[in-house]
Amino acid sequence: MSAKNTIESVYELVLKRNPGENEFHQAVKEVLDSLGPVLEENPQYVDACILERIVEPERALMFRVPWLDDKGKVQVNRGFRIEFNSALGPYKGGLRFHPSVYIGIIKFLGFEQIFKNSLTGLMMGGGKGGSDFDPKGKSDNEVMRFCQSFMTELCRHIGPDTDVPAGDIGVGGREIGFMFGQYKRIRNEFTGVLTGKGLNWGGSLVRTEATGYGLVYIVDEYLKEQGQSFDGKTVVVSGSGNVAIYATEKVQQLGGKVVAMSDSNGFIYDAQGIKLDTVKQLKEVERKRIKEYASIHKSAKYTEGCGGIWNVKCDIALPSATQNELDLEGAKALVKNSCICVAEGANMPTTPDAADYLIENKVAFLPGKAANAGGVAVSGLEMAQNSQRYAWTFERADAELKNIMVNIYKSISEASEKYGAKGNYIIGANIAGFVKVADSMLAQGVV
Numbered sequence: 001m002s003a004k005n006t007i008e009s010v011y012e013l014v015l016k017r018n019p020g021e022n023e024f025h026q027a028v029k030e031v032l033d034s035l036g037p038v039l040e041e042n043p044q045y046v047d048a049c050i051l052e053r054i055v056e057p058e059r060a061l062m063f064r065v066p067w068l069d070d071k072g073k074v075q076v077n078r079g080f081r082i083e084f085n086s087a088l089g090p091y092k093g094g095l096r097f098h099p100s101v102y103i104g105i106i107k108f109l110g111f112e113q114i115f116k117n118s119l120t121g122l123m124m125g126g127g128k129g130g131s132d133f134d135p136k137g138k139s140d141n142e143v144m145r146f147c148q149s150f151m152t153e154l155c156r157h158i159g160p161d162t163d164v165p166a167g168d169i170g171v172g173g174r175e176i177g178f179m180f181g182q183y184k185r186i187r188n189e190f191t192g193v194l195t196g197k198g199l200n201w202g203g204s205l206v207r208t209e210a211t212g213y214g215l216v217y218i219v220d221e222y223l224k225e226q227g228q229s230f231d232g233k234t235v236v237v238s239g240s241g242n243v244a245i246y247a248t249e250k251v252q253q254l255g256g257k258v259v260a261m262s263d264s265n266g267f268i269y270d271a272q273g274i275k276l277d278t279v280k281q282l283k284e285v286e287r288k289r290i291k292e293y294a295s296i297h298k299s300a301k302y303t304e305g306c307g308g309i310w311n312v313k314c315d316i317a318l319p320s321a322t323q324n325e326l327d328l329e330g331a332k333a334l335v336k337n338s339c340i341c342v343a344e345g346a347n348m349p350t351t352p353d354a355a356d357y358l359i360e361n362k363v364a365f366l367p368g369k370a371a372n373a374g375g376v377a378v379s380g381l382e383m384a385q386n387s388q389r390y391a392w393t394f395e396r397a398d399a400e401l402k403n404i405m406v407n408i409y410k411s412i413s414e415a416s417e418k419y420g421a422k423g424n425y426i427i428g429a430n431i432a433g434f435v436k437v438a439d440s441m442l443a444q445g446v447v
């Protein structure tokens, strides 16, 4: 079969086997659409049905998570873990707790994770998990009871050499702590089974900052290649969670000015530059809404609805909230305002038509697979430190992170050029991530 026919038939198969899972379809299509030239050059991938195998999770788990709320009433959520591909190492990828979670979201994230982890150059397969549980508005005790129930089932399937989950939307240090405690209690072992742990009990320095810092490091590498830097640049960051906060911190350290941030209700614009201490206090400590920022700082204006953030004039945009948050209308506004670079802090935050529009209009577009790989990279470094029973300094972990991001930029840039699409980093990231996984699957036989 020709490369084109293979791609089409695999995509048809994905649609048929995974009905209604739109986010998963979108993620698969984006990768498959990049792979034509690679398959032409490597017919052995077609012969060994690498594509047919890579779109099918090795294992998909779905389970009931019953727990008692503070009123003593029974609540029931649904838990997931998709162990997608272990060609490069133990399954690795975060857990997302958000009411929108269903199997299609977990599959899309798990699929992306395969290629992202490959790009880091570390030994990690791809996986993802989570639940439709909403931590918002729950007490600490409710979150703890939920996490304990979730881990009571999940602990049968994971382990430091098998599958190592981390955080994602709705899963931060608090949730990782509760889940780690329950795993340790049931299995009677203290191992690096989760990453994003507290620093006293096996966590790595820089893990909290890693995704945001890594995002800014890769953009900085791109800017350097253009003879530019963050110094004096105006930046818009969507979201105000883990990724957004630490991306903002690093932009500010490098001399850039972040003027807007958001949450799922709306966005703030502060022409004088966002005061990050206030955002950290509101979001990390008090778990409040971003709206509050405008009542603390009179220089800021709050606008209801998060989509409007792309109308804010900027040189660089870092979508760092959630999937499909930057649509064609947003992309048009960015181009109109002469934005030069969009880098995805979140997973798949840009709709396909918006990404095409940005690329057509010569905006450098760094896809999440590459741009937000810093988080999982430092998770990989946390696993390495846990195996050594040793903790690195902040400087060492940060230097390793930076090095990994610089290498990712080089590899996606080179791959885009090698396959005739210079500067198209979507194609570059998909190809560079895919080839290593495909070669490893070939070497490991039909499994």
Ligand code: NDP
Binding pocket: 167, 168, 169, 170, 171, 211, 239, 240, 241, 242, 243, 244, 262, 263, 264, 265, 306, 320, 321, 322, 323, 325, 345, 346, 347, 372, 373, 375, 376
């Ligand atoms: P957090 O839960 O810390 O923050 C998420 C942020 O996004 C919050 O500001 C949240 O606002 C906002 N948000 C969530 N859902 C929506 C929505 N439907 N519409 C608009 N805004 C929304 O998550 P992270 O910062 O960890 O993750 C953000 C993104 O980055 C996700 O796509 C995640 O998969 C990706 N990512 C995270 C990594 C990590 O290390 N944490 C690693 C790689 C990727 P609100 O509080 O109102 O819900």
